[in-house]
Amino acid sequence: MSPVTRFQSRTVVIASSNIDTDQIIPARFLTTTTKEGLGKQLFADWRYGPDGAPLPDFVLNRPEAQGAQVLVAGNNFGCGSSREHAPWALLDYGFRAVISTEIADIFRGNSLKNGFLPILVDADTSKWLLDNPGARVSIDLESTRLTLPTGVSVTFPIEAFARHCLLNGVDELGYLRSQLPMIEKFEAAYP
Amino acid sequence: MTARTLFDKVWDAHEVVPETPDTPAVLYIDLHLIHEVTSPQAFSLLRSLKLPVRRPERTLATMDHSTPTASDQVFGKIPITVDAAAKQVAQLEKNTAEFGVELYGMRDPRRGIVHVISPELGRTQPGMTIVCGDSHTSTHGAFGALAFGIGTTEVGHVFATQTLLQRKPKSLAINVEGELRPGVTAKDLILAIIGKIGVSGGTGHVLEYRGSTIRSLSMDERMTVCNMSIEAGARAGMIAPDEVTFAYLKDKPDAPKGAAWNSAVERWRQLASDQGARFDLEVDLDAAQIAPMITYGTNPGMVLPITSPIPDKRGDEVFDKALRYMGFHQGEAMLGKRVDVVFIGSCTNGRFEDLQAAASILKGRKVAPGVRLLIVPGSQQVKQQAEDSGVAEVFRAAGADWRESGCSMCLGMNGDTVAAGHYAISTSNRNFEGRQGVGARTLLASPLTAAASAVRGSIADPRELL
Numbered sequence: 122m123s124p125v126t127r128f129q130s131r132t133v134v135i136a137s138s139n140i141d142t143d144q145i146i147p148a149r150f151l152t153t154t155t156k157e158g159l160g161k162q163l164f165a166d167w168r169y170g171p172d173g174a175p176l177p178d179f180v181l182n183r184p185e186a187q188g189a190q191v192l193v194a195g196n197n198f199g200c201g202s203s204r205e206h207a208p209w210a211l212l213d214y215g216f217r218a219v220i221s222t223e224i225a226d227i228f229r230g231n232s233l234k235n236g237f238l239p240i241l242v243d244a245d246t247s248k249w250l251l252d253n254p255g256a257r258v259s260i261d262l263e264s265t266r267l268t269l270p271t272g273v274s275v276t277f278p279i280e281a282f283a284r285h286c287l288l289n290g291v292d293e294l295g296y297l298r299s300q301l302p303m304i305e306k307f308e309a310a311y312p
Numbered sequence: 313m314t315a316r317t318l319f320d321k322v323w324d325a326h327e328v329v330p331e332t333p334d335t336p337a338v339l340y341i342d343l344h345l346i347h348e349v350t351s352p353q354a355f356s357l358l359r360s361l362k363l364p365v366r367r368p369e370r371t372l373a374t375m376d377h378s379t380p381t382a383s384d385q386v387f388g389k390i391p392i393t394v395d396a397a398a399k400q401v402a403q404l405e406k407n408t409a410e411f412g413v414e415l416y417g418m419r420d421p422r423r424g425i426v427h428v429i430s431p432e433l434g435r436t437q438p439g440m441t442i443v444c445g446d447s448h449t450s451t452h453g454a455f456g457a458l459a460f461g462i463g464t465t466e467v468g469h470v471f472a473t474q475t476l477l478q479r480k481p482k483s484l485a486i487n488v489e490g491e492l493r494p495g496v497t498a499k500d501l502i503l504a505i506i507g508k509i510g511v512s513g514g515t516g517h518v519l520e521y522r523g524s525t526i527r528s529l530s531m532d533e534r535m536t537v538c539n540m541s542i543e544a545g546a547r548a549g550m551i552a553p554d555e556v557t558f559a560y561l562k563d564k565p566d567a568p569k570g571a572a573w574n575s576a577v578e579r580w581r582q583l584a585s586d587q588g589a590r591f592d593l594e595v596d597l598d599a600a601q602i603a604p605m606i607t608y609g610t611n612p613g614m615v616l617p618i619t620s621p622i623p624d625k626r627g628d629e630v631f632d633k634a635l636r637y638m639g640f641h642q643g644e645a646m647l648g649k650r651v652d653v654v655f656i657g658s659c660t661n662g663r664f665e666d667l668q669a670a671a672s673i674l675k676g677r678k679v680a681p682g683v684r685l686l687i688v689p690g691s692q693q694v695k696q697q698a699e700d701s702g703v704a705e706v707f708r709a710a711g712a713d714w715r716e717s718g719c720s721m722c723l724g725m726n727g728d729t730v731a732a733g734h735y736a737i738s739t740s741n742r743n744f745e746g747r748q749g750v751g752a753r754t755l756l757a758s759p760l761t762a763a764a765s766a767v768r769g770s771i772a773d774p775r776e777l778l
Contacts, residue, residue: 138630139511139611143744148725152378152396154352154403166746171732195629197512200545200611201744203447203461204350223512226481226547227447231463280479282335293465294361297473300329300338304475307328307340312579 124290125236127261128217130190133180134254135164138195142228145199145207159206160213181214185255190217193250197221199228199239208232218260220267222247233283234293240267240277249273262288315586318552319483319518322458322583326441328475336477342440343370344470345426346413348404349377349725350445354468355407365411367474372435373408374416375401376425377446378726381688381715386418394727411471424691424717427451427659431535432693434564438553438580443470448659448741449548450541454534455561456553456583458518461542481547482592484517488525490599495775497669498533499661499739499758501525501597502540503605503615509595511613514546517592520585521551525599531560532665539660540741543612552584604774606646607743607756609634614743618761618773621645637745638753639733646771652734654685654766655748656759657715658722661739662690664697666759671706673763673777679711680769686728687712688720712766724749737765 150162168179175182192211198221199207208231211219218238229239238260242250249269250256259268262284268274286293316324323339331337344367351373358365365371378397384390392398401418408415416423422433427448430436438456443449445467452459462476469476486505506513519541521534529537534551541549558577561567568576603617614634616623624642625631635641640649656662656670667689679685687707689695695717698704707714721728722740724747730736732751739762743754757765760774767777 136629137633141611141742141744143723143742143747147746147750148377148723151349151725152394152400154400155356156353166750171750197515197545200511201447201542201742203445203449203463205353205445205463205465223515225512225545226515227461227463227542231465234463234465280336281333282477285334293477294357294469294472297338297469297475297477300475301473303328303338304340304473308474311340 122236125287129259131255131257132191132193133186133189134193136195136251139197140194141201142204142207146210156209159210163210163214192216192219194221197223200225203227205231208235208237212237246275315589317483317585317589318550336479338475339478341443341470343442345444346373347426348375348400350464352403353464357468363472365471368412371413373413374426377719379718380727381718381720386716421692425659428690434567439583447542448539451535451539453538453548453550460548482517484519484593485591486521486595488523488597488599492599496602497758498536500605502537504602506544506612507615509544511611512545514544517546519546519549532663553580604761610745649771651765653730653736654762655721655738656762657688658740660741661759664694667698667703670759670763671703674710675706677767679766683769685712685766688715689717691717737762
């Protein structure tokens with residue numbers, strides 16, 4: 122995975138709370154055996170009508186959303202299933218981060234393993250972002266800061282090791298495999 | 313020594329490397345359950361790195377999510393109608409053969425939903441760490457195991473190292489005291505818990521269900537409770553193992569035997585939370601206050617006693633959107649509302665006791681005209697039990713569609729779906745928009761409520777048909 126450091130982007134706002142993984146990528150698309158190409162099906166049931174045509178009112182179909190890399194969402198984003206297809210779909214679409222006041226555990230872990238940033242903010246920052254769609258924000262993983270166009274800058278929590286891996290392009294599996302002597306020792310003493 | 317919780321004890325026993333501020337713990341995994349949907353990319357990773365599955369004997373594979381439930385397709389009289397699903401099934405057969413992983417395949421009499429078969433086989437045991445690329449892995453916590461869902465990247469990590477990098481979650485005790493009233497089931501209990509703490513009330517936590525109500529539950533009931541821990545956002549849900557647990561496991565095919573059984577039980581008895589162990593949070597419920605529950609919205613926290621009217625939370629964006637989707641209005645009664653489909657099954661309520669409960673209502677009665685009742689056993693063994701005990705005959709006589717095992721209509725990726733705009737009472741775990749089919753409207757309830765509603769042809773209080 123290539124290192125993630127800092128980037129700037131306009132935001133897209135989907136203000137709903139509790140956006141679950143079945144909305145992000147409906148289960149009928151999980152019959153794939155690869156990770157690629159899921160961006161087309163991101164938010165499929167909100168994005169397309171029964172005939173498959175894009176619904177003009179849905180935010181991702183509007184001209185101003187094109188090219189935006191940061192999704193701003195309501196509380197408890199990514200709840201539901203463990204499908205890693207959810208961050209794969211968001212990344213394949215072109216998103217690089219989601220900002221919310223709460224992000225579900227499994228989704229957050231899956232996101233970090235793919236270089237998709239789950240960014241937790243306080244209620245005030247969230248409200249400003251929800252009220253100002255299209256705002257140009259800056260995200261810096263090194264300093265763990267999110268900066269709004271108003272100049273307001275807030276730090277966001279992110280698990281230290283995941284941050285280290287993302288900044289340095291370190292592969293977590295490579296790290297785990299470097300622990301194999303400890304794992305073997307553990308197994309030898311295991312009942 | 314400080315008093316420890318059940319969760320602390322299982323965690324501590326599996327720490328290969330403890331966590332530090334800079335690095336998560338390396339946690340040993342005793343049992344890795346895999347299925348066709350979330351494993352293919354992890355096998356591809358192994359192939360690309362030229363790595364084996366490090367401990368195939370700690371890995372158990374089955375197929376459940378995308379598999380059909382129609383006998384003709386399961387037993388090969390006709391091909392699987394969903395092409396992509398057929399490919400996924402074939403891929404799992406190829407992957408497990410290549411990497412030496414035991415597979416309970418399509419026509420194996422022990423196949424079924426992964427969270428149903430592992431306990432049935434006795435593979436799920438107290439004190440274990442169990443993971444699977446499926447969020448309902450929390451089910452296995454009913455045995456006092458630490459069991460949680462993981463993503464596909466982590467499936468690859470477990471394949472390659474039998475460990476995971478994990479930060480230790482916080483703990484949350486759910487204390488339930490008293491007796492559940494007649495017609496009130498474990499499903500109603502967990503729906504009431506989710507209604508109380510909310511769909512993100514457990515985020516960052518491992519739940520421990522405690523108290524006299526929990527101790528009085530059977531293993532099938534405990535699994536229903538732990539299964540939906542994830543619906544409260546929790547990583548896992550656990551129940552201390554006791555005599556009920558041991559009686560369930562004794563003589564299961566893969567449970568310890570002879571002297572090994574006795575020493576295992578001795579070990580398992582030590583797992584319960586110590587007197588005075590501290591939880592980060594505690595929540596109390598009175599079982600006697602719980603009624604049969606039903607959801608009215610599009611997440612499992614939007615739930616109410618079946619006799620209550622839909623609340624008025626107009627102005628709340630989640631509420632307004634959910635009611636629009638469901639075609640409901642504030643103040644309306646749930647009882648008597650139209651039902652098109654009734655689905656009894658899933659890893660939440662697809663076990664034998666669930667089917668027995670449904671049969672207790674359906675016996676001597678018929679499914680109402682215009683209603684489709686789909687009953688899908690959680691495993692082929694559950695199916696056989698239902699056949700042997702006469703439960704299946706009750707279903708057939710009532711006019712139900714009685715199928716082969718699988719996840720089926722819970723997530724509608726296998727050909728079993730609910731049509732757009734239709735109302736489905738489901739014993740499954742998620743009422744998300746489109747979960748059971750594009751535009752499908754799901755109402756979560758117990759097997760008793762589902763069966764009663766199938767008979768009445770509208771949402772019905774099971775206590776009237778007991």
